[in-house]
Amino acid sequence: DAMVIQNPRYQVTQFGKPVTLSCSQTLNHNVMYWYQQKSSQAPKLLFHYYDKDFNNEADTPDNFQSRRPNTSFCFLDIRSPGLGDTAMYLCATSRDRRGRVSDTQYFGPGTRLTVL
Amino acid sequence: GNSVTQMEGPVTLSEEAFLTINCTYTATGYPSLFWYVQYPGEGLQLLLKATKADDKGSNKGFEATYRKETTSFHLEKGSVQVSDSAVYFCALSPSGNTGKLIFGQGTTLQVKP
Numbered sequence: 001d002a003m004v005i006q007n008p009r010y011q012v013t014q015f016g017k018p019v020t021l022s023c024s025q026t027l028n029h030n031v032m033y034w035y036q037q038k039s040s041q042a043p044k045l046l047f048h049y050y051d052k053d054f055n056n057e058a059d060t061p062d063n064f065q066s067r068r069p070n071t072s073f074c075f076l077d078i079r080s081p082g083l084g085d086t087a088m089y090l091c092a093t094s095r096d097r098r099g100r101v102s103d104t105q106y107f108g109p110g111t112r113l114t115v116l
Numbered sequence: 117g118n119s120v121t122q123m124e125g126p127v128t129l130s131e132e133a134f135l136t137i138n139c140t141y142t143a144t145g146y147p148s149l150f151w152y153v154q155y156p157g158e159g160l161q162l163l164l165k166a167t168k169a170d171d172k173g174s175n176k177g178f179e180a181t182y183r184k185e186t187t188s189f190h191l192e193k194g195s196v197q198v199s200d201s202a203v204y205f206c207a208l209s210p211s212g213n214t215g216k217l218i219f220g221q222g223t224t225l226q227v228k229p
Contacts, residue, residue: 004159006159040222041221041222042205042219042220042221042222043160043205043217043219045216045217090159090160092160092217104150104162104165105162105217106162107152107159107160107161107162108159109158109159110158110159112157
């Protein structure tokens, strides 16, 4: 089945220790998104890739970076995690149709990150 | 700006009760509207969508109608089950090539046997 996969599902890291979260997809979608969801809150968009073009949200901290080496994979790097970065991180994908970004996004199961 | 407002939860119902979760939005133009569901410890799953006024999205017994005159997209189900217990998010995608989803705050549904 075509799907969005995130690894690991659970990650514990120490304050200030860099961490990388992984997302892969078999949907062949050209747009990939990263969201942060804190407890009992709505998901908040951090950035997205339209093909290889990186689009950062204005209020995303510089501590958050992303890489997309190919269509299938996208990584979220947190350079120096703080306690406030404890959250669920969700990856999503969508497909551009005839130059218009498809507005249906398909989500992975998420990675629950805990910063101690 | 664009925003989504959902009724506050938790909503607690008995099995087979009727469900309504209210959602209203503010947006320019003609956004697309969505309901996503999140089960405990999992990611979001698309439940249903509507892309233009008066469209009705439906799936798994849930339905919602895009009402532009009242800027609403209320979620309904005639008979809920315990397995429907989850958090429900209303969301909009602004018109234009933004690729963004703007979520409401989520409504927790608890269904008791």
